[in-house]
Amino acid sequence: MNVVPEPLPGGSALARDYINNYEKVGHLYGGDFRNVESREKRAEWLDNNEGFRADRAQVTDYLRTYNQKHNSHDAVVASLRLLAQPGTLVITGGQQSGLFTGPLLVVYKAMTTILAAKEAGERLGRPVVPLFWIAGEDHDWDEVNHTYVLNRTQEISRIKIEKSAEVRASVSDLKIEAESWLQSVEQLDGLLQESEFKPQIMEFVRESSLNASNMTDAFAKLMGSLFGKFGLILLDSADPSLRRLEQPMFSSLILQNDELEAAYLSAASDITASGYELQADVTPGNANLFYIHEGARILLHKKDDLFTDRKGVVSFSREELLDILNNHPERFSNNVLTRPLMQDYVLPVLATVLGQGELSYWAIPRQAFETIGGQMPLIIPRMSFTLVEGTLHKHMDKYQLTFEDVHQGLHDKRQQWLAAQDELELGRRFEETKATFLAMYEPLIEQLGSIQSGLLKLGNNNKDKIIDQISFLEGKAQDAMEKQNEAALRQWERIEQSLMPLGKLQERVYNIMYYMNRYGTAWLDELMTIPADYSGTHRMIYM
Known part of the structure; x- marks a missing residue:
């Protein structure tokens, strides 16, 4: 594999400045992981505030039980053994559970977490373990119930799984019937081309999915299959066993809710005053907590000294x-603004791995950390890649295309290339034919109008029909040109579908199973040897 940086515009202005101009936005964050001094200060603060967090032994016991069920690899056992020791720190990354792990960016986030923990441990001279925080408490089913692969004919195919209930519940609480799992697994099997690696890939997909009652369990088993050997610990934020350990922090979130609200609003004001847009809602009266009522996850608001929801389904005093x-x-369940606080209470978080969208909204809880006596962890920009298979690279060279060309859209360049294949210069000649016809016919029509006024209208209608017929023939000639260059145009289409599917970065759409099926499980091991880069720069991986 050849890895080449490919700086891309995009993301919010705040995320771009965090990545490229940290000094400008440092006052909105707690520190930069890329700065060695920041790491040392954060580690020292964690050592001095061990009592601020949940009991380390109890948290480790919970994690040991959960990972034994879904992620029972020897390297994970070793990571948990280290975590149980005072002084061991954690690098976290997290994402909603997705079908067959969801898009590639989930894999890249796990990679970043593992590599950052290894590097931090070496630099600090102390144990640092990686942990993936599965956001199983989120209820956005439509965001996680599908994934995309390139099928056998190199077309984009969507796989979707159905749930058994319509309730707005946490993803971890939504039961998926065995029949739905079977349908989605068989669909994946049918879409993936035959390869020497396919039997092995489909075996662990089936094992993880057909033995899972919900999306989060299947996600955890697959992530364990992929990354357990690298010592990646898994955690489900919706696990009832974890909730008991989180109870003291939920108590603080309720008791200090007004102060936290003021902190969120103040931070939001600082962000907008610095010239940036907010990337998450910060509204007065929002308790930033969810309550599970009859299986449904509903957001709490404050009204007349009560905690209630918008529809008035539930209503509670603070007591x-x-x-x-x-x-x-x-x-009880966190939202995007209280989850960072909870994560920092449960674990000794040295730093957390975030995508660009998360980078932006994590600036909002900064003051809230201080309100509850905590300190914001360091932030690591997630590594970002586009995979370019060998054949595609040859096609790009053939048509002199850069990734920037693909990123901006190939329509105009494709049309220019197609026009260059027109050796008969049909486009020019059709235009000349139309111009010559009009130059000869329009004076004749005007003269006919002097004979009889009705002939002028009839002549113009006749002229338009003739022009339409010439244009019709021109279109047919264009179709014939495209047919003649059909194989080349399919190559153009494949470049775009592979690198910018649905007009988005590849990592935001495609699932890893397509690439595992083509290159085998050893390919992931090779991927893990890519040098870590926390600059936020997008990189091309030429296969």
Whole structure:
């Protein structure tokens, strides 16, 4: 594999400045992982504030139980053994659970987490373990219920899985019937081309999916199959066993909710005053907590000293909410602004791996960390790649295309190339024919109008029909040209579909199973040897 940097525009202005001009936005964050001094300061703060967090032994016991069920690799056992020791730090990354792991960016986030933990441990001279925080408490089913692969004919195919209930519940709580799993697995099997690696790939896809009752369990088993050997610990944020450990922090989020609201609003004001747009809603009265009512995950707001939802389905005083928390912590759930606080309470987080969208909204909780006596962890930009298979690279060279060309869209360049194949110069000649015809015919029409006024209208209608017929023939000639160059145009289409499917970066669309099927599980091992880069620069991997 050949890895080449390919700087790309995109992302929010705040994310771009974090990546390229940290000094400008440093006041909105807690520190930059790329700065060695920041790492040392953060590590020292974590050492001095061990009592701020959940009990390390209890957290490790929970993680040991969860990973034994879904991710029982020896390297994970070793990571957990280290985590149980005082002084061990954690690099986290996280994502919603997705079908067959979801898009490639999930894989790249796990890669970044593992490599960053290894490097941090070496630089700091102390144990640092990687952990993937599965956002199983999120309820956006439509975001995680599908994935895309290139099929046997190199076309984009969508695989979607159905759930059994319509309730707006956390993804981890949505039951998926065995028949739905079977249908999606068989669809993947039918779409992937035959290869020497396919039996092995489909075996662990089936094992993870057909033995799972929900999306998160299947996701955890697949992630364990891919990354367990690198010591990546997994955590499901919706796990009821975890909720009991999180109870003290939920209590703080309820008791200090007004102060936290003020902190979020103040940070939002700082962000907008610095010239940036907010990437998450910060609204007065929002409790930034979800409550699980009859299986549905509903957002709480504050009104008349009560915690309620927009529709008034539930309503609690602060004391009632705390009493429910004491007896049923599994009924509470974080949102995007309180999850960073909870993650920092549960784990000794040295740094967390974020995509560009997350980079932007993580600036909002900065003051909230301080409100509850914490400190914002360091942030690592997720590594970002586009995979270019060998044949595609040859086609790009053949047509003198750069990735920037593909990123901007190939329509105009494709039309220019097609026009250059027109040795008969049909486009020019058809235009000349139309111009010559009009130059001869329009004066005649005007003269006919002097004989009888009705002939002028009839002549113009006749002229338009003739021009339409010439244009019709021109279109047919264009179709014939495209047919003559059909094989080449398919190459253009494949370049675009592979590198910018649906007009998006490849990593935001395609699933890893297509590439595992083509290159085998050893390909992932090779991918893990790519030098770590936390600059936020997009990179091309030429296969």
